[in-house]
Amino acid sequence: MNYRFTTRGFEATAAMHQYLEKRLEKVDRVIKDEELVSAEIKAEKDAVNYVVKANINLRGNVIVVQEKDPDLYAAIDNLCDALEKKVKKLKSTIRDKHREPKQLEIPSVTEESEEEVAETRRLPLNVMPMEEAILQFKAMDRQFFLFRNSETGEINLLLLRKDGKLSLYEFFE
Incomplete structure (x- = not known):
């Protein structure tokens, strides 16, 4: 990598300079030459x-990493490790964006899937104003409440x- x-x-x-070059070889394995600007x-x-700071431009994606340490060589080590991690994460994100979305398979309703339903109930759809529905919902201590709004x-x-x-x-028709 030219830097x-x-x-x-x-x-x-x-x-x-030699130590930095040696440590950057790890990062260089992850970055292709045509990607590096x-x-x-x-x-x-x-x-x-x-304080060691790296600014790397990979075809418009800028990676900035900064590390501090009382020992210069330890700061360089930390910087190179963090830089490698960020480059891998960026490349993974770019790769995932270019993948085609998977088609969701919706299973057809068969008699087998009906057996999975433990219980079936038929309930009337209550017609009431919003205020009453909220009061009934809170009194029932449930996760949801379905009703027909008498106002709309x-x-x-x-x-x-x-x-x-x-x-x-x-829900509207």
């Missing part, structure tokens, strides 16, 4: 830590959400 390495607050040695790695020394004539479904609030679904 630009710059430092601030200290001088980079040949050993640092630019790569820049900056290292600077603050009062306590070395439509079938409505009250559903208790996980956060404790009610959702209203209005």
Whole structure:
């Protein structure tokens, strides 16, 4: 991988360049040459830590990783590990977006599937105003309540959400 390495607050040695190149080989195995637009790695020394930052442009997808450590070599190790992880995640996301969606298979209703139904009940569809339906729903202590709204004539479904609030679904013809 071709990259630009710059430092601030200290001088980079040949050993640092070699170590960085060796660690970036792991990342280089994941990135193809045609995918890489630019790569820049900056290292600077603050009062306590070395801060190493990588900016990599992979055909419009910019990956930015920053690591801090009192030891420069440990910061480079952490940076390369995080960079490899982010590149793999990006490539996985891109690969998943280009896959064709799977067709959902809806099983046909047969006599076998009717045997799976444990119980069948026929209930009248109550006609009532919204306020009364909410009161009955709360009194019943159920997850949902189906009724015909007397004000609109439509079938409505009250559903208790996980956060404790009610959702209203209005079905129309």
